[in-house]
Amino acid sequence: MQTEMFEVDPLSDNRKLYVRAAEALAAGALVGIPTETVYGLGADALNPEAVARVFEAKGRPSFDPLILHVHHGKEVDKYTAIPEELKELVHTLASKFWPGPLTMVLPKADIIPDIVTSGLPTVAVRVSAHPAMRGVAKALGRPVAAPSANTSGRPSCTTAADVMGDMEGKIDAVVDGGPCQVGVESTILDLTCTPPRLLRPGGLPLEALEEVVGPVAVDKAVTGRLKDGEQPKAPGMKYRHYAPKAPVTVVTGPAEASARTILQMVKPGDGVICFDEFAELFKEQEVECLGPSQDKRIQAQRVFDALRAFDSKDAAQIYAQCPDSQGLGLAISNRLKKAAGFKTIAAGQKRVV
Numbered sequence: 613m614q615t616e617m618f619e620v621d622p623l624s625d626n627r628k629l630y631v632r633a634a635e636a637l638a639a640g641a642l643v644g645i646p647t648e649t650v651y652g653l654g655a656d657a658l659n660p661e662a663v664a665r666v667f668e669a670k671g672r673p674s675f676d677p678l679i680l681h682v683h684h685g686k687e688v689d690k691y692t693a694i695p696e697e698l699k700e701l702v703h704t705l706a707s708k709f710w711p712g713p714l715t716m717v718l719p720k721a722d723i724i725p726d727i728v729t730s731g732l733p734t735v736a737v738r739v740s741a742h743p744a745m746r747g748v749a750k751a752l753g754r755p756v757a758a759p760s761a762n763t764s765g766r767p768s769c770t771t772a773a774d775v776m777g778d779m780e781g782k783i784d785a786v787v788d789g790g791p792c793q794v795g796v797e798s799t800i801l802d803l804t805c806t807p808p809r810l811l812r813p814g815g816l817p818l819e820a821l822e823e824v825v826g827p828v829a830v831d832k833a834v835t836g837r838l839k840d841g842e843q844p845k846a847p848g849m850k851y852r853h854y855a856p857k858a859p860v861t862v863v864t865g866p867a868e869a870s871a872r873t874i875l876q877m878v879k880p881g882d883g884v885i886c887f888d889e890f891a892e893l894f895k896e897q898e899v900e901c902l903g904p905s906q907d908k909r910i911q912a913q914r915v916f917d918a919l920r921a922f923d924s925k926d927a928a929q930i931y932a933q934c935p936d937s938q939g940l941g942l943a944i945s946n947r948l949k950k951a952a953g954f955k956t957i958a959a960g961q962k963r964v965v
Contacts, residue, residue, distance in 0.1 A: 613781050613782065613783075613784065614781070615776065615779065615780045615781060615782070615783055615784065615785060615786060616784065616785040616786075617772065617776075617785070617786055617788055618632065618633060618785055618786065618787045618788065619788050620646075620744060620787060620788060620789045620790065622790075626743070626744070626747060627747065627751075629787070630744065630747035630748045630750070630751045631751045633645065633654075633748045633751070633785065633787055634748050634749075634751035634752040634753075635751075636784055636785055637654060637655065637656045637662070637748070637752050637756065638656060638752060640655075640656070640659060640661060640662045640665075641655075641662070641783075641784035641785065642654065642655055642662070642665055642666060642669055642782075642783040642784055642785075643655075643748070643783065643784060643785045643786065643787060644761040644769075644772065644775040644779060644783060644785070644786035644787065645744055645745050645748055645756065645758060645761075645787050645789075646742050646744050646745065646772070646787060646788075646789030646790070646792060647681070647740040647741070647742045647744075647745045647758075647792065647798075648711075648712070648713060648740060648741040648742045648792060648793050648794050648815070649713050649740075649792060649794045649795070649796060649797045649798050649814065649815050650760050650761070650762075650768040650769055650770055650792055650794075650795070650796070650797055650916070651760065651761040651768075651769040651770065651771070651772065651774065651775050651786075651792065652679075652681065652745065652756070652758030652759065652760060652761055653666055653669065653670060653758055653759055653760070653761035653775075653779065653783065654681070654745075654748065654756040654757070654758040655756070655757050655758070656752065656754055656756070656757070657678075657680050657724070657725075657728055657754060657755040657756060657757035658723065658724075658725065658754050658755070659725075660725040660727050663678065663725060663727050663728055663757050664727060666678065666757065666759065667727075669779060669782045669783055670759065670762070670763060670764045671763055671764045671765075672759065672764040673764070674727075674730060675730050676730060676759075676764075677728065677729045677730040677732055677735075677736060678728050678729075678736070678757045678758070678759050679715055679736045679737070679738060679757070679758060679759065679798070679800075680724070680728065680735060680736065680737045680738070680755040680756070680757055681737075681738060681739070681740055681745050681746075681749055681755060681756040681757075681758050682737060682738075682739055682749055682755045682756075683739065683746045683747075683749040683750035684739060684746075684750075685703075685706035685707065685710045685739055687739075687755070688702065688706060688716070688718070688737050690721065690723075691720070691721050691723065691724055691735065691737060691755055692718040692719060692720060692721055692735060692737060693718070693719040693720065693721050693722075694718055694719065695719070698718070698803055701803065701825065702716065702718065702803065704824060705801075705824060705825070706739070708824060709816060709820075710738070710739040711739045711740055711741040711746065712739070712741050712815075712816060713738075713741070713794055713797075713798040713799060713814055713815030713816045714738060714798060714799050714801065714816045714821075715736045715737065715738040715798045715799065715800045715801070715812075715814075716736070716737055716738065716801055716803055717734050717735070717736050717800060717801065717802040717803060717804060717811065718734060718735060718737065718803055718804065719733060719734055719735075719804060720732075720733060720734055720735035721735075728757050734802075734804055736800060737755075738798055742789060742792075743789075744787050744789040745758070748787070760797060761774075761775045761778070761779060761783075761786075762774070762775075762778050762779075763778045763779075765854075765855055766778060766854070766855065766856075766920075767854045767855070767856065767916040767919040767920045767951070768796075768797060768854065768916050769916070770791055770792040770795055770913070770916050770917060771790075771791050771792070772786050772787075772788035772789070772790075774916075774920065791913075792913075793913070794814075794815040794912060794913070795815075795912040795913035795914065795915065795916065796814055796815055796912045796915065796916070796940070796943045796944065796947055797812065797814045797815070797943075798812075798814045798815055798816070799812065799813060799814035799815060799816040799817075799818070799821065799943070800812040800814065801821060801825075801828070802831075805829075807825075807826065807827050807828060807829050808821075808825050808828050808829070809828065809829045809830070809831050810828050810829065810830045810831060810834060811831050811833065811834075812833075812834070812946070813834060813942040813943040813946050814943050815912070815940070815943065817939045817940055817942070817943075818830070818942055819938075819939065834942075834946055835946075835949075835954075836954055837953070837954055854916065854919060854947050854948075854950050854951040855919070855950075855951045855952075855953070856919045856920065856922040856923050856930065856951065857922070857923050858883060858922055858927045858928060858929055858930050859929050859930070859952075859955075860919075860929070860930045860931075860932055860948070860951045860952035860953075860955070861929065861930070861931050861932070861952055861955050861956070861957060862931075862932050862934045862945075862948045862949050862951075862952045862955065862956045862957070863931060863932065863933060863934060863956070863957050863958075863959060864934045864945070864956055864957070864958055864959060865958055865959025865960065866959060867887055867889070867890070867905040867933065868890075869959035869960055870933045870934065870959040871886060871887070871890040871893060871933060872959070873957065873959045873960060873961070874886070874894075874931045874933065875893050875894070877931065877957075878894065878897055878931055879928075880896040880897065881896070881897070881898075881926070881927065881928060882897050882898070882927055882928060882929050882930070882931065883897060883898045883899075883900070883922050883925060883927030883929065883930035883931070884897045884898070884899050884900070884930070884931050884932075885899075885900050885901075885902055885918045885919070885930060885931070885932035885933065885948075886899065886900075886901065886902060886932075886933045887901070887902055887903065887904060887905035887911075887933055888901045888902070888903060888904050888905075889904065889905055890933070897927075898922070898925045898926075898927050900914075900917075900918035900921045900922065901914070901918070902914055902915060902918055902932075902933065905933075905935070908935055908939055908940040908941050908944060909940065911935060911940070911941075911944050912940050912943065912944055915944050915947055915948065916947070918932075919947075919951055932948050932951075932952070934948050934949070934956075
C-alpha cells in the first residue's frame with residue numbers, strides 16, 4: 613500500500629482537502645489526522661471493518677478502547693446516552709473546554725459499534741481544537757475513531773513525519789497539519805462514576821477540571837500498572853506505553869537533585885533526557901533536552917520527540933528527569949513513567965521502585 617500525503621495550506625480553509633480525507637474514510641480507508649495534542653489514526657467510527665483495520669495497523673490490543681472525535685459539542689448527544697442528571701455537567705464541560713484536549717467517558721449510544729469501545733458500555737468522546745480533525749469529522753458527517761497514530765507501545769506522533777515513520781505502507785493517507793501544539797494526549801475524565809475519575813492526565817490540567825467539577829478521583833492506572841485481568845476504560849491504561857527501544861529509568865525529585873542522581877549512575881554511551889539547564893553535565897552520553905525545568909508547556913511538546921529520538925541512537929539505556937505532578941507535569945511524568953514501565957528512582961537514591 614502506498615500512503616498518500618495531504619498537505620494542509622495554512623493560508624487556506626482547506627475545505628476541499630478535508631472533504632477528500634473524509635471521502636477516503638467513508639470508503640473504509642485509514643487516515644492519519646492531526647489534533648492539537650498528537651496525531652490520530654482515523655477511521656469511520658460507524659464502520660466496524662474500518663475500525664478493525666485501526667487495531668491491525670497499530671498492533672493494538674482489542675481490549676483497548678478508542679476515542680471518538682466529533683466536530684462540535686452538540687454532537688455528543690447523538691453518540692452517547694447521557695443520564696438526565698449528568699447533562700448539565702457534560703454541557704458545562706463541553707462549553708468551557710471544547711474544542712480542546714478533554715475527552716469525556718459517557719454511556720454509549722446503541723449506534724456505536726462494540727469494537728470501538730472494546731465491548732464496554734461506555735464511549736470516550738472529544739472535540740479537537742485542531743481545524744483538520746474537526747474539518748474532516750464535519751465533512752464525514754460521522755464521528756472519527758482515532759487513537760494516536762503510532763505503533764502500539766511506541767511514543768505518540770506529534771508530526772506527520774512521525775506518523776509516516778510508523779505507518780507508511782500500512783495506512784492510506786496522512787493529513788500533514790504541522791507539529792502538534794500541545795504534545796501530549798487529551799485528558800480523559802470518566803463521568804460515569806462519583807466522583808468523576810481521571811483515567812489519563814493530558815493537555816488539560818487536573819486543576820482546571822476540579823475548578824468546574826469539584827474533587828476528581830485519580831485512577832490507579834495513572835500512577836501504576838493495571839493488573840492482569842483488569843480491563844482498561846480508556847486508551848493506553850493497561851500496558852507499557854510510549855516506549856523507545858532502549859529501557860528507560862525515570863528519576864523523580866527536584867531538578868538539580870535528579871540531575872546529580874543521574875550523573876552518579878549514568879555510563880558512557882547511555883542516553884539522558886534532561887532539562888535544558890543540565891545538558892552540559894552529560895558530555896559522554898547521548899542527550900535529548902526536555903525543555904527548561906520551569907516550562908512544562910515546552911516539556912509537553914518535547915517529551916515524545918525526546919523518546920522517539922533515541923530509536924535512531926545506540927543508547928543501551930535511558931535515564932530521564934521528571935517534572936513534578938502539578939499542572940501539565942502530571943501528564944508529562946505519566947508519559948515518562950509509562951515509557952519506563954513505572955521503573956523509577958527518587959533523587960538521591962539508586963534503588964528502583
